[in-house]
Amino acid sequence: MKITVITVGKLKEKYLKDAIAEYSKRLSKYGKLEILEVADEKTPDMASETVERQIRQKEGERILRYIKDDAYVLTLEIGGKMLDSVEFAKKIETLGVQGKSHLTFVIGGSIGLGEEVLKRSDYALSFSKMTFPHQLMRVILLEQIYRGYRIIEGAPYHK
Numbered sequence: 001m002k003i004t005v006i007t008v009g010k011l012k013e014k015y016l017k018d019a020i021a022e023y024s025k026r027l028s029k030y031g032k033l034e035i036l037e038v039a040d041e042k043t044p045d046m047a048s049e050t051v052e053r054q055i056r057q058k059e060g061e062r063i064l065r066y067i068k069d070d071a072y073v074l075t076l077e078i079g080g081k082m083l084d085s086v087e088f089a090k091k092i093e094t095l096g097v098q099g100k101s102h103l104t105f106v107i108g109g110s111i112g113l114g115e116e117v118l119k120r121s122d123y124a125l126s127f128s129k130m131t132f133p134h135q136l137m138r139v140i141l142l143e144q145i146y147r148g149y150r151i152i153e154g155a156p157y158h159k
């Protein structure tokens, strides 16, 4: 299975880069992983709703260019469906059985995802009602995908 993670903005902190490198290495056993970064837009401190919508739209256009027609798209949304780790593992496994061999996860920028990206989504996935920084969200997502594969193969990691 191929997994693409589309994110907004460049990862800055070394400790996050190290964590991404570690989980990318662990995940390489299970398939091809690619992490794509699209440029973020500068968000003014006191941006109006209209300006924020325009920013989400611009970032969204960049995200959509990276989404392949055959990809099954999971957008990360606070208001999406919450799964526990076993359910998430089952979701990945079931998609594989259904022949969905290319999963694309999309993490929004600091003000979230635009409408057009949400429309392209096949599944809205929530990691809780709490808001996580988008850069940290990458690490949490990769760890959960790795955990999912370990659960699927019955390995002891998730205990």
Ligand SMILES: C[S@@+](CC[C@H](N)C(=O)[O-])C[C@H]1O[C@@H](n2cnc3c(N)ncnc32)[C@H](O)[C@@H]1O
Residues within 6 Å of the ligand: 075, 076, 077, 078, 079, 106, 107, 108, 109, 110, 111, 112, 113, 125, 126, 127, 128, 129, 130, 131, 132, 133, 134, 137
């Ligand atoms: C800082 S958050 C954006 C907050 C923005 N107000 C919103 O509601 O989307 C950046 C991105 O991280 C992801 N994210 C943050 N917390 C999340 C959560 N609990 N579940 C799923 N995704 C989350 C989403 O993709 C979000 O677009």
